[in-house]
Structures are given as structure tokens and as C-alpha cells.
Amino acid sequence: MPILKAVSEKKAKGKVKKIYEEIKKTRKINIIPNFWKTIANDPITLERTWKSLQQVMQKKYLDTLTKELIYIAVSMTNSCEYCIRSHSLSAKKKGMTDNMLKELIAVVAMANETNRLVESHQVEIDSFLK
Amino acid sequence: MPILKAVSEKKAKGKVKKIYEEIKKTRKINIIPNFWKTIANDPITLERTWKSLQQVMQKKYLDTLTKELIYIAVSMTNSCEYCIRSHSLSAKKKGMTDNMLKELIAVVAMANETNRLVESHQVEIDSFLK
Amino acid sequence: MPILKAVSEKKAKGKVKKIYEEIKKTRKINIIPNFWKTIANDPITLERTWKSLQQVMQKKYLDTLTKELIYIAVSMTNSCEYCIRSHSLSAKKKGMTDNMLKELIAVVAMANETNRLVESHQVEIDSFLK
Amino acid sequence: MPILKAVSEKKAKGKVKKIYEEIKKTRKINIIPNFWKTIANDPITLERTWKSLQQVMQKKYLDTLTKELIYIAVSMTNSCEYCIRSHSLSAKKKGMTDNMLKELIAVVAMANETNRLVESHQVEIDSFLK
Amino acid sequence: MPILKAVSEKKAKGKVKKIYEEIKKTRKINIIPNFWKTIANDPITLERTWKSLQQVMQKKYLDTLTKELIYIAVSMTNSCEYCIRSHSLSAKKKGMTDNMLKELIAVVAMANETNRLVESHQVEIDSFLK
Amino acid sequence: MPILKAVSEKKAKGKVKKIYEEIKKTRKINIIPNFWKTIANDPITLERTWKSLQQVMQKKYLDTLTKELIYIAVSMTNSCEYCIRSHSLSAKKKGMTDNMLKELIAVVAMANETNRLVESHQVEIDSFLK
Numbered sequence: 001m002p003i004l005k006a007v008s009e010k011k012a013k014g015k016v017k018k019i020y021e022e023i024k025k026t027r028k029i030n031i032i033p034n035f036w037k038t039i040a041n042d043p044i045t046l047e048r049t050w051k052s053l054q055q056v057m058q059k060k061y062l063d064t065l066t067k068e069l070i071y072i073a074v075s076m077t078n079s080c081e082y083c084i085r086s087h088s089l090s091a092k093k094k095g096m097t098d099n100m101l102k103e104l105i106a107v108v109a110m111a112n113e114t115n116r117l118v119e120s121h122q123v124e125i126d127s128f129l130k
Numbered sequence: 131m132p133i134l135k136a137v138s139e140k141k142a143k144g145k146v147k148k149i150y151e152e153i154k155k156t157r158k159i160n161i162i163p164n165f166w167k168t169i170a171n172d173p174i175t176l177e178r179t180w181k182s183l184q185q186v187m188q189k190k191y192l193d194t195l196t197k198e199l200i201y202i203a204v205s206m207t208n209s210c211e212y213c214i215r216s217h218s219l220s221a222k223k224k225g226m227t228d229n230m231l232k233e234l235i236a237v238v239a240m241a242n243e244t245n246r247l248v249e250s251h252q253v254e255i256d257s258f259l260k
Numbered sequence: 261m262p263i264l265k266a267v268s269e270k271k272a273k274g275k276v277k278k279i280y281e282e283i284k285k286t287r288k289i290n291i292i293p294n295f296w297k298t299i300a301n302d303p304i305t306l307e308r309t310w311k312s313l314q315q316v317m318q319k320k321y322l323d324t325l326t327k328e329l330i331y332i333a334v335s336m337t338n339s340c341e342y343c344i345r346s347h348s349l350s351a352k353k354k355g356m357t358d359n360m361l362k363e364l365i366a367v368v369a370m371a372n373e374t375n376r377l378v379e380s381h382q383v384e385i386d387s388f389l390k
Numbered sequence: 391m392p393i394l395k396a397v398s399e400k401k402a403k404g405k406v407k408k409i410y411e412e413i414k415k416t417r418k419i420n421i422i423p424n425f426w427k428t429i430a431n432d433p434i435t436l437e438r439t440w441k442s443l444q445q446v447m448q449k450k451y452l453d454t455l456t457k458e459l460i461y462i463a464v465s466m467t468n469s470c471e472y473c474i475r476s477h478s479l480s481a482k483k484k485g486m487t488d489n490m491l492k493e494l495i496a497v498v499a500m501a502n503e504t505n506r507l508v509e510s511h512q513v514e515i516d517s518f519l520k
Numbered sequence: 521m522p523i524l525k526a527v528s529e530k531k532a533k534g535k536v537k538k539i540y541e542e543i544k545k546t547r548k549i550n551i552i553p554n555f556w557k558t559i560a561n562d563p564i565t566l567e568r569t570w571k572s573l574q575q576v577m578q579k580k581y582l583d584t585l586t587k588e589l590i591y592i593a594v595s596m597t598n599s600c601e602y603c604i605r606s607h608s609l610s611a612k613k614k615g616m617t618d619n620m621l622k623e624l625i626a627v628v629a630m631a632n633e634t635n636r637l638v639e640s641h642q643v644e645i646d647s648f649l650k
Numbered sequence: 651m652p653i654l655k656a657v658s659e660k661k662a663k664g665k666v667k668k669i670y671e672e673i674k675k676t677r678k679i680n681i682i683p684n685f686w687k688t689i690a691n692d693p694i695t696l697e698r699t700w701k702s703l704q705q706v707m708q709k710k711y712l713d714t715l716t717k718e719l720i721y722i723a724v725s726m727t728n729s730c731e732y733c734i735r736s737h738s739l740s741a742k743k744k745g746m747t748d749n750m751l752k753e754l755i756a757v758v759a760m761a762n763e764t765n766r767l768v769e770s771h772q773v774e775i776d777s778f779l780k
Contacts, residue, residue, distance in 0.1 A: 035244075038251045049243075099191040107187070109763045111200070118165060119208075123164050133738060172756060228431070231394070239376045245372070247369045264618065266514075312500060330460060334497075340505040342508045345519040367460045371473070378472045378473055389476060478653060499633045506597065506632040510596040512604065553779075559771065582754065594762060603768055605775060623710060627712075628724055637695075
């Protein structure tokens with residue numbers, strides 16, 4: 001159970017209702033995921049997060065699939081199950097195959113290993129990296 | 131200062147010397163970065179890490195630049211300065227521009243924010259995500 | 261299921277029984293939460309943790325509600341579900357409203373975002389911060 | 391050294407220049423901290439972060455000092471030195487004394503200990519917490 | 521549910537089948553744990569991880585029980601439930617008693633507390649530690 | 651620079667002075683490490699931490715060297731440089747050789763990798779682990 005009760009589509013009013021409509025239209029989905037319904041308890045956070053995510057995740061110098069892969073990599077490192085699942089779904093819609101997902105996981109796991117090798121040894125920054 | 135003294139190229143022998151040669155040839159570099167010189171204290175870890183990284187980072191279903199971006203995203207989430215710097219350099223060699231780096235950072239930061247929104251609220255997994 | 265079986269109130273003896281009584285009296289509760297019943301497997305850890313928490317969480321320069329909010333903020337950053345839930349309950353007893361909780365979550369999420377912005381960029385410490 | 395060169399006040403133009411002015415006026419400071427000058431490389435991130443922080447950190451149900459304490463608690467848990475230092479300065483301006491800071495640190499450290507006790511034991515959620 | 525369907529022993533072929541046999545023989549177990557069946561989706565990761573783990577976890581300068589205790593300590597710090605449970609089982613087979621487990625947990629929790637005390641205070645490295 | 655000025659041995663009074671004496675005697679050292687001098691700003695935290703550490707780190711079911719190795723493993727996973735350095739020194743005094751340290755690092759790094767493999771895949775708990 002979440003800490004705060006999700007705001008159902010039926011009970012959504014004003015700003016929340018408007019953003020729910022935008023999410024469904026933009027994402028081409030029929031039901032609002034629990035993430036949005038939960039943070040909707042705080043309409044200001046809902047609005048800011050929705051606008052920020054749209055701005056950050058839009059295609060510009062990096063394409064939208066690459067951005068989803070990066071999002072998943074962070075979520076895996078933070079062990080956020082909901083985030084891994086929801087962004088994996090988004091990534092699949094944008095073309096991520098199971099083979100790509102397997103390679104993504106291998107890179108994430110390996111990076112976590114070498115990050116600790118570096119920190120355990122307190123490796124000194126090479127002069128060419130400064 | 132590192133916890134263990136780095137193994138200089140001059141003092142490298144046997145397996146370590148051989149891998150140093152391979153690293154310089156494969157990466158087209160003239161000096162061995164401190165990461166390799168430090169983990170070379172344990173030649174088995176050096177060999178395993180070098181082979182594993184080559185296997186994991188090779189182009190297959192994901193291209194090598196995308197893999198570097200994922201590596202940087204993990205390193206940023208773990209706050210590993212050496213790793214951020216060294217993989218940013220590798221990524222630049224593979225085509226990452228400053229504009230791409232800026233977008234990468236924006237995605238990493240945003241993902242860290244929404245990961246905490248999800249965990250703070252203990253958002254329930256949607257049935258379509260199970 | 262926990263890793264070690266919880267020590268029920270019925271089976272509690274000696275030091276454990278005594279601390280269970282203290283917890284119920286001090287906290288004005290009728291049942292011992294699973295946290296205490298689980299760490300009671302190690303009576304020394306139970307005693308040290310109970311005494312330390314009372315010392316750390318008492319009102320002195322910061323009031324007890326503020327201390328609970330800080331506790332929740334750490335638990336959210338560490339994604340500890342049990343800790344988020346139990347300290348949210350304690351905070352509510354001390355006056356935390358749902359509106360305060362929503363703001364707390366917004367601050368925690370935002371701090372996690374800017375923490376990563378700083379670490380991703382390896383922002384230099386300003387001279388006025390040294 | 392940061393990953394991207396900070397945007398000096400002299401070189402700031404357009405949106406960046408405008409936000410620099412706002413920051414100095416709102417915060418009543420004469421020099422722009424490195425955090426803002428570094429993220430200014432990406433004017434969109436600069437603007438979004440500045441606006442979001444103002445929205446999140448304003449007094450509403452929690453006062454601004456409590457919000458700073460929460461910010462520091464997250465930054466300490468994430469070991470972000472720059473963030474600890476800059477938000478400690480902000481908190482001091484809002485009334486945080488050294489005695490409050492010491493208590494804050496004690497709570498943060500203790501919360502990190504009990505978070506691990508809970509996770510190590512995989513403590514079951516009590517029915518009254520669900 | 522896992523993100524990718526586990527590879528059952530029945531469906532295992534080629535390299536996967538061969539490694540499954542090795543795991544059962546080496547570990548003296550009759551059923552393949554879900555960890556191996558899940559990463560078997562990527563046979564290269566399965567093989568690399570199996571070989572690496574055998575190399576890293578073998579008795580040399582540290583005995584195998586001490587290595588398992590270290591593995592559990594990392595898994596507890598990262599809150600990885602599956603890892604805590606599976607390595608606790610391995611450790612028990614190698615001689616870990618409940619009393620040893622309780623002490624392990626106490627050390628892990630305490631280390632997490634003092635790690636934050638150090639980082640919160642940004643304690644300076646003593647000259648004798650450099 | 652630390653956030654709060656360290657309490658020098660010269661300026662130590664009362665409880666702080668007494669604990670400084672105990673630390674020097676028990677640890678057989680001539681100078682108080684910065685860790686203790688920094689947390690001494692809060693004499694209650696100094697006393698609680700010193701007593702707790704002595705209790706937790708004493709030989710009982712696990713020997714003191716094993717406990718130091720666990721402490722280092724946690725500190726490496728949390729990337730706490732001061733903690734890695736100071737507990738490596740303590741471990742060396744208790745018999746840790748460079749070869750043991752190298753193996754410790756290899757286990758810590760590998761555990762961090764498989765922890766992420768498990769979390770990335772959201773591996774289901776085997777029924778024999780429940």
C-alpha cells in the first residue's frame with residue numbers, strides 16, 4: 001500500500017484532472033499509472049514533475065530511446081523496482097528489444113563493479129583526466 | 131594516494147606486462163591509466179576485469195557510445211569521480227558532444243528525483259507492469 | 261519472512277522482557293513492533309539501539325517532530341520501506357499532517373536530484389564554502 | 391575541476407544572465423555560487439532547477455529552516471560534500487545553530503544505522519503499518 | 521515477477537545446460553536457484569558471472585566463510601534481499617551460526633552509522649592515514 | 651576542511667578529555683584521530699559512538715580481524731574514503747596482509763556487481779530461501 005492514497009481518475013479535479021488528460025493524450029494510454037495517481041496528492045509536484053519529465057526526455061541531442069536506457073540504468077543502480085518496470089515498458093515501446101535489455105543490464109552490473117574497484121582503491125585521478 | 135601503490139609500466143611483469151600491452155594497443159593509448167595500474171596489484175582481478183569489460187562493452191545490440199553513456203549514468207549515480215571522468219573521455223572519443231553530455235546529466239538527475247518520489251510514496255506496481 | 265525469527269512478547273526473558281516493557285510504557289503502545297522483536301535476537305543490540313534512539317531523538321535543540329522528519333528523509337533516500345512507514349506513523353503522532361508529508365517528499369526528491377547534478381558535474385567547492 | 395567549464399557572470403547572456411540576476415536578488419548575494427555557474431552550461435536545466443527549487447523550498451506547511459535541515463540530511467546520506475556545505479550555509483542564515491547541526495548529524499547517522507538493521511534483518515511490515 | 525522469464529532446466533541448451541550441470545555438481549545442489557536461471561537469458565553473462573564468482577570466492581588468503589560474510593555485508597548495505605538470503609544460506613553451509621550472523625549485522629549497521637558521521641562532518645584525513 | 655572545527659587534545663575538557671584518554675590507552679596510540687576529534691564537538695555522540703564501537707567490535711563469535719574486514723567492506727560500498735583508510739590501518743594492525751586486502755576488494759566489487767544483476771532482473775526469491 002502506498003503512504004498516501006492514490007487520486008483516482010474519477011476524483012481528479014482542476015489541475016490534476018487537466019494533467020491526467022494530457023498524460024493520456026501524450027502517452028497514448030487509457031489508464032493513468034499509479035506513479036502519477038500517487039504524486040497527484042500534491043498537485044504542484046504532479047505538474048512540475050510532468051513538465052520537467054517532458055522537457056528532459058524529449059529528443060534533442062540524444063534520442064528518446066537512449067534517454068530511456070539511461071533512465072533504466074539509474075533506476076537499476078538505485079534498485080527502484082517500479083521505475084525499472086515502468087521505464088522498461090516505455091523503452092520497449094520505443095524499440096528496446098530483449099537483447100538490448102540484457103546488454104544494458106550487463107553494462108549496469110559491470111559499471112557497479114568497477115565503480116567499487118575504483119573507490120575501494122581510491123584510485124588517483126590521472127593527470128590527463130583533470 | 132591510493133590504498134595500494136600502483137604498478138608502474140616499468141615494474142610490470144608476466145601477465146600484468148602482457149595485459150598492459152593489450153590495453154595500450156586496443157585502446158590506442160600510450161600510457162596506462164591509474165585504474166589499471168592500481169588493480170594490477172592483483173593480476174587475477176586485472177585480467178578478469180579487462181576481459182569482462184571488453185566483452186561487456188563491445189558493440190552488439192547496443193552500440194559502444196550508448197554503452198559508455200550508460201556507464202557514465204551509473205557512475206554519476208554512484209558519485210564515482212574517477213569513473214565519470216574516464217568514461218566521459220571514452221565517450222567523447224566515440225562521439226559524445228558537450229550537448230549530449232548535458233542532456234545525459236539532466237536525465238540522470240531527473241531519474242534520481244523520480245526514483246525517490248516512487249520510493250518515498252512506496253508506489254504500488256500497476257497490474258500492467260507485473 | 262525475516263532472516264531471524266522475531267522474539268515474541270511471550271518468549272521474552274530477562275533484558276529483552278525489561279526493554280519490551282520500557283518500550284510499551286515510553287511509547288504508549290500495546291504491542292511491540294516487529295523492528296524491536298527482530299533485533300531482540302541480539303539483546304545487546306536491542307538494548308544499545310533502544311538507548312541510543314532515546315538519546316538521539318529527544319527534544320533538545322531540535323524538537324522531536326523535526327527529528328522525525330529528518331529520520332524519514334534519510335529512510336526515503338535509502339528506500340527503507342519499513343523505516344518510512346514506522347517513522348511516518350511516529351511523525352503523525354507528533355503532529356505531521358499529510359500536507360507536511362507531501363512537502364517533505366518534494367524536498368527529499370529535489371535534494372536527490374540536485375545532489376546528482378552536483379556530483380555529475382563535480383562542481384568545485386566555492387571559496388566561501390571552504 | 392568540473393566536467394564542464396563554469397559560465398562566468400561576465401560571459402552570461404540571455405536566459406542565463408537573467409537568472410543570475412534573479413538568484414543574486416532573491417538570495418541577497420553578490421557572487422553566483424559554482425553550482426549555478428556549472429549547470430548554466432545547460433540553460434534549460436538552470437531555469438528548471440532554479441524555478442523548481444524556489445517552488446519546493448518556499449515556506450508553506452513546513453518552514454524554510456526545516457526544509458533546509460531535510461535537504462542537508464539527504465545530502466549527508468548521499469555524501470555530497472558541496473551540497474552539505476552549501477545547504478549548511480543556507481540553514482545557518484535561516485537560524486541553524488551549531489548545536490542544531492550536531493543533533494541533525496546524530497539523527498542522520500542513527501537513521502542510517504537502523505535503516506541497515508531493518509534491511510539486514512528484512513523486518514516484516516507490522517500489520518498496523520500497512 | 522522477474523523482468524525476463526527464467527530459463528528452466530528443461531529448456532536449457534548448449535552453454536547454459538553445461539553451466540547448469542557445473543553449478544549443481546560444484547555446489548552440491550539439485551535445483552538451480554532463480555539467480556542463475558534469470559541471468560541465463562544472457563548466456564555470456566551467465567558464463568562470465570559463474571567463472572568470476574568461482575575465481576573470486578575460492579579460498580586463498582581469505583577463507584571461504586570470511587568471503588561469504590563480506591558478501592553479505594555488501595548485500596545488506598545495498599539492501600539486496602535475494603542476495604542477503606542466498607549468501608546467508610551459503611554462509612550457514614560453511615559454518616556461520618546465528619550468533620555470528622547477529623554480530624555481522626551489528627557491525628554492518630554500526631559501520632553504516634559511522635560512515636555517515638564521517639561524511640556528514642567531512643572529517644579530514646589524518647596525516648598518518650595518507 | 652571539516653564542517654565543525656575539531657576539538658584539539660589541548661582544548662578537551664571533562665567527558666571529552668576522559669574519552670580521549672581512554673581511546674589512547676585502549677588503542678595504544680599517541681594522537682587522537684580526526685574522527686574522534688571531530689565528533690567530540692558533540693560529547694554525547696562521542697561517548698555513545700566510542701562505547702558502541704567497543705561493544706560491537708569486540709571478539710565474541712566473530713574475531714576482531716573479521717569484524718574489521720566487514721567494516722571495510724561496508725565503507726568501500728559506501729565510498730567513505732576516511733573510513734576505508736582508518737579501518738584498513740586497524741585491520742593491518744590485526745593481521746590483514748596486502749594479499750588479504752586485494753581479495754577483500756575483489757569480493758566487494760563482485761558483490762556489488764551481482765547485487766545489481768539481481769535488482770536489475772528483480773530475481774524472484776527461491777522457495778528454499780523463504
